[in-house]
Amino acid sequence: MTRVDSQQARRVLDRIVGYQISPLLWRRVRGARSAGRVQSVAVRLIVDREREIRAFVPKEYWSVEAELRKLVDPRVPFHTRLVRINDDKLIDVEKGLFLLGNQGAADAAKAELEGAAWKVEKVDEQPRKRNPFPPFMTSTLQRAASTNLRLGTDQTMRIAQQLYEGVDVGAEGSVGLITYMRTDSLTVSRDAQAETLAYIREAFGAEYAPETPNFYRSRETAQGAHEAIRPTSVRRTPESVTQYLDRQQLALYTLIWKRFVASQMAPAQLLVKSVDILARNERVVTPRNFWFRASTTQVTFPGFLKVHGVEEGDEDKMAEEVGEAIPPLTAAEMLELLNLKQEQHFTEPPPRYSEATLIKVLEELGIGRPSTYAPTISTxxxxxxxxxxxxxxxxxxxxxTTIDLLVKWFPDLLDVKFTA
Structure with missing residues (x-):
């Protein structure tokens, strides 16, 4: 009964905010049309972020990159970046500390490094695995469609509704291609899971199916009335239905199909190699230890990456992880400096919310439900x-103006924790 009481309390609050506060806005703010328990908090988040951006004061900092090579073959150049000076991080964004905070400090470091001896201190290789992402629920589908397909939340839900209600796919007639698209659950039916594992073994090989099926835990607050969003049959591949779908329908169906199939596959196996290099110039009065690092990631077994690739929005991160090839190195090996590059940077304010990032924040804060995200952003x-x-x-x-008035007169109703 606790959940029932909670739902009824939200309904009453919706009525109070909508029926009592909206008329007040009409009288006090020219052009104001309505207030809402969820929509007003969403606007407040956007207003607060905008003011944070306006108040932001950028800080200058410098990075240093060294191009090095071995003294013996293979003398292939590779790049490393300065990460620490003595025991201090070069950049500590959380503390707002930057060891090279101006050009003078960067020039002094460069001058000291040009006369330094460069030695490999540590070479480390670690196997890692990257697990597949869970299948979509409403919020993650909206975020992925926004990031990858440039679809608004309204567009995404409208196209998903079409795929759910049914599309004429030739001999089969009208078929619903996906399960219900308004859900906060990550549950998958056993039958769908069995069909998918069989498909994975046939299409990619037995090694791409995990030894035990993948299960994903839904949030504690999930209602769990529906499954995760998935194809009604993975054997209806995007290629097999291309001729029956328009461009946007096919793009969204492909996104859902790939994400679901990948969620049931084995993890990717990676080999992460990192090299720590010490540069020290004994000819200066007070020598400093400059620590440089080079790292690279090799995919030894693609697993789910065979289907889904990199998670939405993580392309730059993955590219940075992969890095360029590093020649074989051993501890205590001396290296030759080829070039030093210093570059000026400035800290940046937090970005404005996109529809995708706003949905993520609303979900994390427990504001709204899967069925309300798209209408809220549209409204x-x-x-x-x-x-x-x-x-x-x-x-x-x-x-x-509207948010300022609401925060002044109704601070509790505009409080994020209260709404959640």
Missing amino acids: IQKREYVEKDKGRLKPTELGE
Whole structure:
């Protein structure tokens, strides 16, 4: 009964906010149209982020990269980056500390490094595994479609509804291609899992199917009324239904199909190699230890990456992990410096929310339900509280004025923890 009481309490609050506060806004704020328990908090998040961006003061810092090579064959150049000076991190964003905070400090470090001896201190190789991502639920599907396909939340749900309700696929007639798309559950039926594992063995080989099926835990707050979002049959591959779907339907179906099949596959096996290099110039009065690092990741077994590839938004991270090839090195080996490159940077403010990142924050804070994310984002734009600027959500003057009034007079209702 606790969940029932909770749902009824939310319904009452929705009525209070909608019926009592909205008329107040109409009288006090020109152009204001409505308030909502979820929508107003969403606007507040966007307003707070915008003000954080305005108040942000960038800090200067410098990075140093060294191009090195072995003294013996193979004398292939490779690149390393400065990560520490003595025992201090070069960059500690959380503490706001930057050892090379201006060009003078960077030039002094470069001058000292040009006369330094370069020695390999440590070579480390570690096997790692990368687990597949869980199948989609509503929020993650909306985020992935926004990031990968540039679809708005409304578009995503409309196309998903079409795939769920049914598409004419020739001899089979009208077939629902995916399961119900408004869900916060990661549960998968045993029959679907068995069919998928059989398909994986046939299409990719037995080694790509895990020894025991993959199971994913839903959030404690999940209602669990439906399965995760998946194809109704993995044997309806994107290629087999291409001729029956329009461009956007096919793109979304492919995204769902690949994510689900990958979620049932074996982990990817990686070999991570890192090299720590010490540069020290004994000819200066007070020598410093400059620690450089080079790292690379080799995929020894692709596992689920065979189907799904890199997670949405992680392309840059994966590219950084893979890195360039590092020649064979041993501890205590001396190296030759070829070039030093110093580069100026400035810290950047937090980005404005996209639809995808706003949904992620709402979900993490426990605000709204899978069925409300798309309508909420649509409503705050239709009400002209928020507008899009280069694909990001930006508050309008009306939105800021409205939130200021609501926070002043109804702080509890606009409190994130209260709404959650």
